[in-house]
Amino acid sequence: MPALPKHNPARRNKTATRATLTREHDVKMPPLPERVIGTEDGPEVTDWREQTLAWWADIWASPMAPEFEISDIHGLYLLAILVDDFWRNPSTALAAEIRLQRQAFGLTPIDRRRLQWEIERVDEAQDNGARRRATRKEPQPEKEPRPDPRAVLKLAT
Structure with a gap:
């Protein structure tokens, strides 16, 4: 069977999620919802831990923020609850769940590599x-x- 012409290869090796992320953006940080935790007396509204608030601010200041869709905010809220729970009572089970959940949002270098997100390096160059x-x-x-x-x-001669 003859090979396909070079201008029309069968496999393009393109990824739908490929993006070059810029450090400068104008994405506004959404507020975290009320933090409710279960106690022996029932649900109780409490403050978010300082570490969680810093993590939330870092996410929305990061180059990944413009990639988040409005539907992603719900997953980020759930992840914030996990992070807050971890800082209240650290456990390997929570750490493992956080690791699994954050993969979808490109929050670590390996996650960005998997999503083929590259942070623009113009300033560095x-x-x-x-x-x-x-x-x-x-x-x-x-x-x-x-x-x-x-x-x-x-x-x-």
Whole structure:
């Protein structure tokens, strides 16, 4: 069977989730809902832990924030509850569940790799270029040219 033409390959190796994420964005951080925990006396409204609030702010300040759809907020709320529960009473079971749930949101480098999300590195490249230009050595004057070693050869007649 003949191969498909190169301009129309059967497998394009493209991923629907591929994106280049920018550090600058204008996504507003949504507020966390009321935190309700179960106690012996029934449900009780309480404050979110400081670690959870910092985690929530970090997520919405991150380059991944523009990728979140409105429907993702519910999963992020559930993840926030897990994170808050972990900081109240750490356990390996909660840590494992947090690890599983955060994969869908690209919150770790390996998750971003799996989703093929790349964070734009323009600033880093510009900084490195400026640093190289600043440390570039002045060109040295050329040394006197050496004589051509082939000049000693004579044509045999």
